[in-house]
Structure formats: C-alpha cells, structure tokens
Amino acid sequence: ACQSVPPSLTIADSEQIDQLLILIDQRLAVAPQVAKAKWNSGAAINDPPREKLILEDVVTQADGLDPAFVRKFFQAQFDASKALQQELQDQWRAEGRDKFDQVADLGRDVRPVLDKLTPQLITALHRTRSLLNRPGTRDYIETRSLQLVRGDIDGKPRRIALLGLGVK
Numbered sequence: 602a603c604q605s606v607p608p609s610l611t612i613a614d615s616e617q618i619d620q621l622l623i624l625i626d627q628r629l630a631v632a633p634q635v636a637k638a639k640w641n642s643g644a645a646i647n648d649p650p651r652e653k654l655i656l657e658d659v660v661t662q663a664d665g666l667d668p669a670f671v672r673k674f675f676q677a678q679f680d681a682s683k684a685l686q687q688e689l690q691d692q693w694r695a696e697g698r699d700k701f702d703q704v705a706d707l708g709r710d711v712r713p714v715l716d717k718l719t720p721q722l723i724t725a726l727h728r729t730r731s732l733l734n735r736p737g738t739r740d741y742i743e744t745r746s747l748q749l750v751r752g753d754i755d756g757k758p759r760r761i762a763l764l765g766l767g768v769k
C-alpha cells in the first residue's frame with residue numbers, strides 16, 4: 602500500500618481513505634443478502650421510500666459536510682447496491698433458481714446492518730473530505746479499491762459506488 606501513496610497524502614491520510622473504501626465494501630457486501638431476501642419475497646429491488654428515509658437521515662447527521670455531497674455519496678451507494686442486486690438476480694433467473702432455503706429477514710436482520718454502517722460512513726466522509734480532491738488521490742483510490750472494494754461481479758457496482766466520491 603505504501604508504494605501507491607502519492608506525495609500529496611501522508612500515510613495517515615491514506616489510512617483514512619482505506620477506511621472509507623473498507624466501509625464502502627462492507628455496505629456493498631450486504632447487497633447479496635438483500636437480493637436473496639427480495640428474490641424470495643418477490644419485492645422490487647428499487648425501494649424509493651427507503652432511500653428517501655436514509656437520505657433525510659444522513660443529511661441531518663452530516664453536520665459540517667455539504668448536504669449535496671452527502672446525498673450524492675449515499676445515492677451512489679444505493680445505485681451500486683441495486684446494480685449488484687440486479688446482476689445477481691439476473692444470474693439466478695438465467696439459472697432457473699428456486700427460492701433460497703435460508704435467507705436473512707430484510708427488515709429484522711439486513712437493514713439494521715446497513716443502518717449501522719451509515720454513521721460510520723459519515724464519519725469516514727468527514728475524515729477524508731479534504732483529501733479527495735488532492736492530486737494523486739484519484740489514482741490512489743483506483744488502485745486501493747481493486748483490493749478493498751469487492752462484493753462485486755464485473756466491477757460495475759464498485760465503479761458506481763466510487764463515482765459517489767466525486768473524485769475527478
């Protein structure tokens with residue numbers, strides 16, 4: 602990791618960025634459980650009221666951060682989750698899969714995991730906000746995300762999630 606840290610970032614900075622990427626990965630890692638619960642129940646992948654609720658919540662929790670940035674970031678995490686859920690369900694459909702025998706309950710087991718990650722992600726955004734537009738950060742994120750942000754079939758969900766950082 603040290604070799605890929607650009608001169609514009611300290612090692613401590615790079616560790617904060619890694620922590621953000623790990624949390625993005627942990628959030629994306631929940632998507633297969635959501636996809637399974639919805640596969641069994643037949644519920645739609647897209648749930649706009651649930652997204653609206655989370656967005657309202659994060660904007661009030663994100664004091665000091667630009668609300669537009671926070672919304673954009675979380676919307677990208679939803680979009681990444683939906684892309685991964687869609688890929689998985691398309692695959693299961695193509696395989697003619699039946700319902701899964703054992704799935705976690707969306708409301709009782711799965712969404713609480715996402716809700717626990719939300720304030721941790723906000724903290725990580727606070728700690729990395731000023732680093733994101735430094736020269737070299739983009740390349741650092743690209744390199745590190747290949748190792749840290751998995752939970753992913755073809756790289757599309759990861760790309761969508763990272764677009765939410767708005768790193769140019």
Ligand SMILES: O=C(O)C(=O)C[C@]1(C(=O)O)C=C[C@@H](O)C=C1
Binds near residue numbers: 635682683712
């Ligand atoms: O909770 C769900 O139903 C999910 O599919 C997860 C999630 C999210 O990432 O938080 C993603 C898509 C939905 O539109 C709502 C929320």
